[in-house]
Amino acid sequence: xxxxxxxxxxxxxxxxxxxxxARGDDVxxxxxxxxxxxxxxxxxxxxxxxxALAEVADQLRAWRPDAVIDTRAMTAADASAVLPHxxxxxxxxxxxxxxxxxxxxxxxxxxxEPVPLTESSAVRSGRYPLRDLLPGLGEHYDKxxxxLPHxxxxxxxAPAPRWIPAATWATWPxxxxxxxxGPGWRRARCSTxxx
Numbered sequence: 001x002x003x004x005x006x007x008x009x010x011x012x013x014x015x016x017x018x019x020x021x022a023r024g025d026d027v028x029x030x031x032x033x034x035x036x037x038x039x040x041x042x043x044x045x046x047x048x049x050x051x052a053l054a055e056v057a058d059q060l061r062a063w064r065p066d067a068v069i070d071t072r073a074m075t076a077a078d079a080s081a082v083l084p085h086x087x088x089x090x091x092x093x094x095x096x097x098x099x100x101x102x103x104x105x106x107x108x109x110x111x112x113e114p115v116p117l118t119e120s121s122a123v124r125s126g127r128y129p130l131r132d133l134l135p136g137l138g139e140h141y142d143k144x145x146x147x148l149p150h151x152x153x154x155x156x157x158a159p160a161p162r163w164i165p166a167a168t169w170a171t172w173p174x175x176x177x178x179x180x181x182g183p184g185w186r187r188a189r190c191s192t193x194x195x
Contacts (some may be wrong), residue, residue, distance in 0.1 A: 002026045004065035006050070006082065006087070007072035009035040012094065016069060017043060028063055030056070040127035050081045065089045074137070076145035081186050083149055094141045095148055102108075102160070 001020075006018040008029030014037060020027050021042050029040060033047035044063070048056045050072070067090040073079050097103055101122035102113035107129060113122065123144060130138035 001067065002028075002063065002065045004028045004030065004063065004068045004087065006030050006068065006070045008069075009037055009040060011071070013069070013071035014040070016071070028060075028065065030060065050078055053082050053085045060085070061087040063087070067092060073146040075140040075142065076149070077140065079146045079149045087129065091150070093146070095147055099143045099147065101125065104129060122164060 003020050003025055005013055005017055005027065007013045008027070013029070017027050017029055017040055021040075024173045026044075027042070028044040028046060030046045030048055030053070032049050033045075036045070040094055046056050046059060052062075065087055068086050069092040070082065070179075071094050073082070073093060097117065100113070100117055101124055102115065102117055104124040104126055105111060127144065128138060128140075128142050130141050132138065135140065
């Protein structure tokens with residue numbers, strides 16, 4: 001399988017890249033070039049900042065990936081900078097548990113949402129939950145802003161990407177993939193602190 005990873009040299013992106021390489025998949029990582037891990041020497045590397053992805057879009061499409069994993073979309077601007085330029089492939093967008101209403105209530109010192117959380121659990125009604133906690137990033141950070149453009153009713157670029165559960169796709173054995181990569185939409189949220 002040919003997998004393109006946006007932000008594949010640190011944190012969960014690096015772990016995903018290493019797992020895919022160990023399985024024998026072809027991997028291309030797109031990153032700013034600030035980190036060049038020796039253990040990712042088996043990957044193709046393309047250096048590009050997210051806002052400049054249009055400049056390398058032809059190169060990414062020519063590589064013809066089967067799937068794209070976006071590990072670093074944090075704001076609406078992050079999503080809009082890449083969505084129009086991605087190759088026609090399945091898309092795995094890593095999101096966060098902070099999109100759920102339970103997280104919003106936790107920050108407010110309240111409870112009331114049933115756990116464990118599922119994909120159909122209620123999402124937050126408030127926006128920018130980290131505005132006061134992360135000065136400089138929190139003003140624009142909101143994974144709901146990132147998720148919305150990827151949903152089928154957002155009427156962005158066609159063909160619309162498909163959702164694949166990131167943690168499942170990256171860790172389950174290949175025979176399990178068809179159930180997740182078939183036609184239709186699947187939403188998944190994955191904490192980027194997970195391994």
